[in-house]
Amino acid sequence: SYVLTQPPSVSVALGQTARITCGGNNLGSKSVHWYQQRPGQAPVLVVYDDSDRPSGIPERISGSEGGNTATLTISRVEAGDEADYYCQVWDSNSDHPAVFGGGTQLTIL
Amino acid sequence: LQLQASGPGLVKSSETLSLTCTVSGGSISSTNSHWVWIRQPPGKGLEWIGTVFYRGNTNYSPSLQGRLSLLVDTSKNQLSLRLYSVTAADTAVYFCARRTGDFGYFFDPWSQGTLVTVSS
Numbered sequence: 001s002y003v004l005t006q007p008p009s010v011s012v013a014l015g016q017t018a019r020i021t022c023g024g025n026n027l028g029s030k031s032v033h034w035y036q037q038r039p040g041q042a043p044v045l046v047v048y049d050d051s052d053r054p055s056g057i058p059e060r061i062s063g064s065e066g067g068n069t070a071t072l073t074i075s076r077v078e079a080g081d082e083a084d085y086y087c088q089v090w091d092s093n094s095d096h097p098a099v100f101g102g103g104t105q106l107t108i109l
Numbered sequence: 110l111q112l113q114a115s116g117p118g119l120v121k122s123s124e125t126l127s128l129t130c131t132v133s134g135g136s137i138s139s140t141n142s143h144w145v146w147i148r149q150p151p152g153k154g155l156e157w158i159g160t161v162f163y164r165g166n167t168n169y170s171p172s173l174q175g176r177l178s179l180l181v182d183t184s185k186n187q188l189s190l191r192l193y194s195v196t197a198a199d200t201a202v203y204f205c206a207r208r209t210g211d212f213g214y215f216f217d218p219w220s221q222g223t224l225v226t227v228s229s
Contacts, residue, residue, distance in 0.1 A: 031213030035155075042204055043155065045217040049210070054217065086155055090214040095171050098145065098157035098214070 002091040004101035011107040018074040020104045022087035025068060030089040032070040034063055037103075038083045046085075047072060074106070082108045110135040112220035114205050122229045126195050130188040130205035130220055138163040138183045143208040145216055146179065146190050148201040156201075160208060161188060195227045 005023040012018040022032060032050050035043035045054050047063035050070065060075040074081055087101040116128035130144070137144070146158040159169040161179040169177050178191040188205055202222035208214050 031210070031215075033210075033213070033215035035216075042219040042221050043216075044219070045215060048215045048217075049212055088155075088215060090210070096157070097168070098147075098160075098216075100155040100157070103154045 001094050001096040002089065002099045004087055004089065004099055006085075006087060006101040006104045008102070009105045009107065011109055012074075012077050013109045014079065015076055018077050018081070018106055020072045020074075020085050020106065022070040022072070022101050023068055024070075024089065027068045027070060027089070028065060030091070032063065032065055033088045034072045035086045035088065036081075036083045037086065038080075043086065077106075077108055079108055082106055110207065110218055112205050112207070112218060114203060114220040114223040116203070116223050116225065118224055119226050119228055120195055120199075122196055122227055123194055126190070126192040126199060126225055126227075128190040128203055128205075128223060128225070130190075132186045132188070136183075137181060137186045137188070143214075144181070144188050145206050145208050146188075147204045147206060147216070147219075149204070149222065150198075150201045158190070158203075197227050197229070199225070200227045201225060 034047040036046045037043040046057050050065045051063045062073050064071050084103045086103045091097050111133045114130045120126045142163045145160045161167050167179050176193045180189045202224050204222050206216040206219040
């Protein structure tokens with residue numbers, strides 16, 4: 001089945017910009033979605049279809065995609081951004097269509 | 110739209126795990142409504158379990174095929190999950206969510222998780 005690869009951890013200083021990557025074969029042909037999961041809470045959708053934001057998600061959270069890599073960018077990071085972030089795609093040709101990356105723990109220094 | 114997952118926190122090994130997801134603020138049978146179950150073992154990542162259409166069509170993870178049953182009760186606006194012959198590997202937080210999207214499906218909103226521990 002399809003595999004998405006994320007770095008296990010990313011650290012960034014308060015107020016700086018965090019970038020979390022998600023890699024997969026021919027990822028550019030798929031729509032990538034991102035979820036934020038704070039400790040003890042359910043995941044929340046923060047970006048869908050590569051770069052769209054649901055209502056209520058601040059503009060400083062953005063998504064992009066190029067080639068085989070998608071990137072979630074969080075500008076001016078705040079303490080509340082400390083969480084696990086997961087990318088996800090839907091692979092319609094697979095018998096396991098919903099694929100998540102392994103997750104990236106974002107630490108605010 | 111809000112989803113609430115519930116069920117027993119403890120299940121004995123080899124028995125059946127049963128969970129319910131109650132949908133409020135919208136109809137479970139609205140046009141093209143698909144619903145998913147996702148689980149997360151302690152300290153690990155997210156795993157899709159399966160998808161159920163409000164008419165009852167299902168798609169299960171190959172790793173759980175044969176042990177899993179996903180059902181819809183439109184009269185109660187509820188989803189249900191049954192996982193048979195559980196083992197310690199089924200210990201996880203279980204979520205239900207709505208599948209949505211046009212170009213590639215995603216999940217929103219999610220329920221709060223319900224922790225299920227399989228004991229020997």
